[in-house]
Amino acid sequence: MRHALTIDLEEFFQIHALSDVIDVASWDTFGCAVEANTNRILDLLEESSIHATFFCLGWIAERNRGLIRDIHARGHEIACHGHLHQLISTQTPQTFREDVAKAKGILEDCTGSPVIGYRAPTYSITNKTLWALDILEELGFSYDSSIFPIYHDNYGIPDAPRHPHRLPGRSLVEFPISTLKIGSVNIPVSGGGYFRLLPYPVTRAALRYLEKGSEPFIFYIHPWEINRRTPRMDGMSPLSRFRTYIGINRSLGRFCSLIKDFSFSTVQDVLCSQGLLTRAPDKAPLPDAVG
Numbered sequence: 001m002r003h004a005l006t007i008d009l010e011e012f013f014q015i016h017a018l019s020d021v022i023d024v025a026s027w028d029t030f031g032c033a034v035e036a037n038t039n040r041i042l043d044l045l046e047e048s049s050i051h052a053t054f055f056c057l058g059w060i061a062e063r064n065r066g067l068i069r070d071i072h073a074r075g076h077e078i079a080c081h082g083h084l085h086q087l088i089s090t091q092t093p094q095t096f097r098e099d100v101a102k103a104k105g106i107l108e109d110c111t112g113s114p115v116i117g118y119r120a121p122t123y124s125i126t127n128k129t130l131w132a133l134d135i136l137e138e139l140g141f142s143y144d145s146s147i148f149p150i151y152h153d154n155y156g157i158p159d160a161p162r163h164p165h166r167l168p169g170r171s172l173v174e175f176p177i178s179t180l181k182i183g184s185v186n187i188p189v190s191g192g193g194y195f196r197l198l199p200y201p202v203t204r205a206a207l208r209y210l211e212k213g214s215e216p217f218i219f220y221i222h223p224w225e226i227n228r229r230t231p232r233m234d235g236m237s238p239l240s241r242f243r244t245y246i247g248i249n250r251s252l253g254r255f256c257s258l259i260k261d262f263s264f265s266t267v268q269d270v271l272c273s274q275g276l277l278t279r280a281p282d283k284a285p286l287p288d289a290v291g
Contacts, residue, residue, distance in 0.1 A: 001211060002273070004175065004218040005052040005264035006079075006145065006191075007041060008119065009034065009060055012224035012231065014085045016122040016154060017240040021233055024084055027059070033230070034060055035067050037223035041255075042074060048259045051075045053267040055119040055145075058083035058103025061110055068110040077266035079117030080104050080141070087154075088124040088132050097135050104139060108284040116280045117267055120146035123155040123177065133172055140285075142277055143173040145218060145267060150179055150186050162186065163215040164274055173276045175267055178217035180206045191220035196247030200254045204261055211262070216270050219258070226252040 013022050013030050022030075038054075045052055054071050056078060061068045072078050083103040088096055100118065107115045118141045125132055125146040136144055144167075149160040164175045179186035188194040189206040198206075210217045224230045228249045236244065247254075271277040 001216055002263045002265040002270060003207075003211070003216045004145075004267045004270040005045075005050060005259070006119070006218060006220045006267060007038070007052055007054045008081055008220055008222045009038065009054050009056040010081065010085055010222060010224075011060065012222075013233075014057065014059075015222075015244065016085075016087065017236060017244050018233060021235040024086075032063070033227065034223055035064055037227050038067060038071070040226060040252075041221075041223060042071065042076075044256060044259065045076075046074065050259055050264050051077070051266050051269070052264065053077040053079050053117060055079045055081040055117070056103075056107055057081045057085055058099075058106045059085070061103070061106045065110050068107065072111040072113065077117065077268050078107050078111050078113070078115055079119065079145075079267065080107060080115050081119050082121050085121040087122055088120055088129040089126070093131060093135060096132055097139070100135070101139055104141075112284055113282060114140070114280050114284045116140070116142040116277075118144050118146065120144075123148040125157075126155060127157055133167065133170065137170060137172050141172065142280065143175060143267065143271055145175040145177070147174055148177040148179075148188070150177075150188050158186065164271060164276055166276060173271055175218050175271060177220065178207075178210060180210060190217055192222070192225070193243045193246060195219075195221065195254065195258075196225065196251050200250075200257055203254075204257075207262060216274070218267065218270075219262075219264070221251075221255060226255055228252070 083099045147160050148156045150156045151158050178190040180189045
């Protein structure tokens with residue numbers, strides 16, 4: 001069984017933990033590290049003959065069009081992570097629609113191929129923002145991977161289904177972030193700070209256990225997480241600093257082990273193999289005529 005490997009393409013200064021420290025207006029004043037970090041990941045994936053899904057910020061794509069084209073040219077799936085990495089709960093339906101439509105348009109312009117997948121910044125599709133799913137369908141997305149079935153102070157729908165499924169009453173397919181169920185609690189084991197915090201043998205054992213089931217898991221990582229030189233910023237709360245930097249010196253080595261220990265492909269490929277999606281067309285649809 002192949003599992004879904006996903007990369008959330010963003011700079012370190014765009015994460016939610018720094019949203020109270022770094023204003024969006026100052027993003028352009030920071031040095032760009034996403035290209036070097038991502039190229040490192042791309043080379044590792046090429047060595048292992050792995051294709052992954054890159055959930056890309058429109059803001060990043062706008063400034064690094066060549067990087068997006070290279071990711072696509074290497075056979076990886078380009079998916080959407082919104083434009084400005086803002087929590088959905090801080091947006092109105094209209095501003096959310098505009099943000100996602102802008103990012104989708106930039107990404108499709110870069111690659112000439114349709115973008116059918118979406119992941120919310122900070123997994124911010126929760127019970128309070130389920131209205132966002134209607135807008136994703138209206139914008140032509142085929143799948144979402146934003147729902148994290150855990151308890152968390154910033155995100156999560158603890159009682160959400162844990163495996164890929166078609167959302168009730170919708171055409172949209174959901175690939176929730178994978179968890180290990182222990183008793184009545186879902187434990188996050190499939191990426192991000194959890195990957196950096198837990199000893200790798202524990203993560204591997206948990207993912208092996210999931211692999212024994214009949215459903216694939218989904219794993220995620222950010223390019224800045226594999227760079228031990230990612231800047232440490234002042235002004236963060238102790239909890240945010242812990243979550244952001246714990247284990248970052250070990251993350252690259254763990255990622256190398258992960259892609260050797262498991263078989264991965266794109267989200268689209270995995271969902272097609274599960275009969276939940278059909279293959280997307282090669283070319284992006286032309287924009288609707290105006291006037």
